[in-house]
Amino acid sequence: MVKADHIHNDEPAISVKHIAKNFILPHEKSTSLKTNIVSIFKQKRRTKETQRALKDVSFDIKKGEFFGILGRNGSGKSTLLKILAEIYQPTNGSVKVNGKLVPFIELGVGFNPELTGRENVYLNGALLGFSRKEIDDRYDDIVSFAELEDFMDQKLKNYSSGMQVRLAFSVATRAEADILLVDEVLAVGDADFQRKCFEYFKGLKRTGKTVVFVTHDMSAVREYCDEAILINEGVVAFNGSADRVADEYLKLFNRATDDENTEKVGSERWGNGQVELIDNEFVIGDTIKFSMEIKSKIDIEDVVVGFRFYDESNNILAGASSVNARIGAVRGIVFKKDKSKQVTFECENILGTGTYRLGYTIRLTDMVTVCDDNENLLTFRYNRPESHQPIICPVTLTINQE
Amino acid sequence: MLEDIKARYRYSLLLMRELVITEFKLRYQGSVLGYLWSLLKPLFLFSILYFVFVHFLRIGSDIPDWPLAMLLGIVLWNFFGEITGGGLGSVVARGDVIRKINFPKYVIVVASSISAFINLLLNLVIIAIFMIITGVDLHWGALLAPLYILELFIFAIGLAFMFAALFVRLRDINHIWEIISQALFYGSAVIYPIAMVAEQSAFLAKLLLLNPIAQSIQDVRHSLINEVNPTLYTMTGSVVIASIPIVLSLLTFFIGAYYFKKKAPYFAENV
Numbered sequence: 041m042v043k044a045d046h047i048h049n050d051e052p053a054i055s056v057k058h059i060a061k062n063f064i065l066p067h068e069k070s071t072s073l074k075t076n077i078v079s080i081f082k083q084k085r086r087t088k089e090t091q092r093a094l095k096d097v098s099f100d101i102k103k104g105e106f107f108g109i110l111g112r113n114g115s116g117k118s119t120l121l122k123i124l125a126e127i128y129q130p131t132n133g134s135v136k137v138n139g140k141l142v143p144f145i146e147l148g149v150g151f152n153p154e155l156t157g158r159e160n161v162y163l164n165g166a167l168l169g170f171s172r173k174e175i176d177d178r179y180d181d182i183v184s185f186a187e188l189e190d191f192m193d194q195k196l197k198n199y200s201s202g203m204q205v206r207l208a209f210s211v212a213t214r215a216e217a218d219i220l221l222v223d224e225v226l227a228v229g230d231a232d233f234q235r236k237c238f239e240y241f242k243g244l245k246r247t248g249k250t251v252v253f254v255t256h257d258m259s260a261v262r263e264y265c266d267e268a269i270l271i272n273e274g275v276v277a278f279n280g281s282a283d284r285v286a287d288e289y290l291k292l293f294n295r296a297t298d299d300e301n302t303e304k305v306g307s308e309r310w311g312n313g314q315v316e317l318i319d320n321e322f323v324i325g326d327t328i329k330f331s332m333e334i335k336s337k338i339d340i341e342d343v344v345v346g347f348r349f350y351d352e353s354n355n356i357l358a359g360a361s362s363v364n365a366r367i368g369a370v371r372g373i374v375f376k377k378d379k380s381k382q383v384t385f386e387c388e389n390i391l392g393t394g395t396y397r398l399g400y401t402i403r404l405t406d407m408v409t410v411c412d413d414n415e416n417l418l419t420f421r422y423n424r425p426e427s428h429q430p431i432i433c434p435v436t437l438t439i440n441q442e
Numbered sequence: 443m444l445e446d447i448k449a450r451y452r453y454s455l456l457l458m459r460e461l462v463i464t465e466f467k468l469r470y471q472g473s474v475l476g477y478l479w480s481l482l483k484p485l486f487l488f489s490i491l492y493f494v495f496v497h498f499l500r501i502g503s504d505i506p507d508w509p510l511a512m513l514l515g516i517v518l519w520n521f522f523g524e525i526t527g528g529g530l531g532s533v534v535a536r537g538d539v540i541r542k543i544n545f546p547k548y549v550i551v552v553a554s555s556i557s558a559f560i561n562l563l564l565n566l567v568i569i570a571i572f573m574i575i576t577g578v579d580l581h582w583g584a585l586l587a588p589l590y591i592l593e594l595f596i597f598a599i600g601l602a603f604m605f606a607a608l609f610v611r612l613r614d615i616n617h618i619w620e621i622i623s624q625a626l627f628y629g630s631a632v633i634y635p636i637a638m639v640a641e642q643s644a645f646l647a648k649l650l651l652l653n654p655i656a657q658s659i660q661d662v663r664h665s666l667i668n669e670v671n672p673t674l675y676t677m678t679g680s681v682v683i684a685s686i687p688i689v690l691s692l693l694t695f696f697i698g699a700y701y702f703k704k705k706a707p708y709f710a711e712n713v
Contacts, residue, residue, distance in 0.1 A: 127540075129707040129708060145542050149543045162460060163464055166459070166460035172459070
């Protein structure tokens, strides 16, 4: 008996073998008969494009494992998740699922704004496999977990989005699954709700459920996942412990941006090139230090140098320039023909955990003449130790003649 | 055995039940008369058609209980129209759910047909009331009526399966079906007695009755209202010919269900 159990547990919860998925995308989607007929008469076959979202993906997920699927946008990780959830059919290969699987691809599937909260609980519950009676038994728990006791007989359209998410999550947590597929649900809701989600997922880990977690949040991967795979361009780029895969992800991510830099000099880097960046060094630790080696092709004395940090959503977070009043009285930096200078910005580390982009600009004091500008010098991931609190601080600037 | 079937279809059944309940709640939400409308609509249509065709044009005045037979025809036609029309758009309408969770897709089409079925039952209650008022004699043949209704249901849901799957890729289907069903309505002897056609051409009348809609409506009239309503069997006397529409219904069902089953795994990426 014990032995049988042991064998049973050795069986992977999910076994994926050589999965491939192609999407056939007609260039002009034909949804009407007319376009079909017209294309027959044109005697020109509509060009169809085959998008190979997944090429050859194989991996096993052990029972009780917290398994991360990492990848950048468009890498095929969401397609993979939909195949695991049997929403999509793989073009090739097979998936073997061992146990009851519940997808959390999106919360509140089937929610209808015209129905009351109560009616939606039953509808959503049915999609997750609950009978009326089973929901009856859990109903009070669901409502109190969602903290919506006073709203259940109101129509869902009168709920705030936060309330809807709470209700949906509350129903979803009742699902008695062996395997859960989670697609970045943790990213929604307010801080309080996120805390609840984290607690719920920690609880799942304790009860030995298998959880498949798709994300590009490295800190969540490191915190929760045991094993992970990295999907890149439709194949498994790395497979191993969560920490190692997260490291590989960052490497790949940074290398990709380096490639972009060299490739996109024409598009992202621009300016007249009279004064230009020839080398740079970026160090992040207790302080952020950004050194730029700048060379001029002409004698010039009114050069302005600046840098900026952007977050993942392209918002400017922080920045400074050599004319910034807080830095000092520097007006224009003086350059001699064919000589270079080292310009170093240094400030206390004000960044929290996240992915950031660094850009710089070299201009003249009129701020209109651009010599060298690149909004996308490099992208980096920073994991802030919890003891460090982000602070705002003045920036110092030093200029050394080489 | 029964438990096995119950376990296997547990998810489908409980999901179907919720979908039917939801559809019912949503359909007449915010309307004062609510569910009464599904009874009032066929009655109003009947009143209009009665005044035009029976009262003024004097169609069917020589056939006993014709107005009642006509009402029955309208009710059965509505049943057919609701299943095919509702089923056609049902899969596309549930596109957002299909893209997010895997479930047996046929549930959607069957759920939309069940509300048509409930409407039919309520409408048949009205028919029964009229039958009592007008004093129609019931005979043992009335027991066959549910079988003919089942045949109509099988034919309708077979079409619904096919249209629902086609509609995912080809959005012209609803317009095409609208036109065809108009033609079928006038071609299925719903608002005129088939005897009227038979007077002109017996062959044409028999031909019309090969259509499962006309045949089943006529058979229900024959068995439930009055035996003067001719059926394909009474007109031809041939069991083989009389079974053609039944075979046609079953064939439509199997082809429709097969096509739907073949296409269902790809609804999520195409819808």
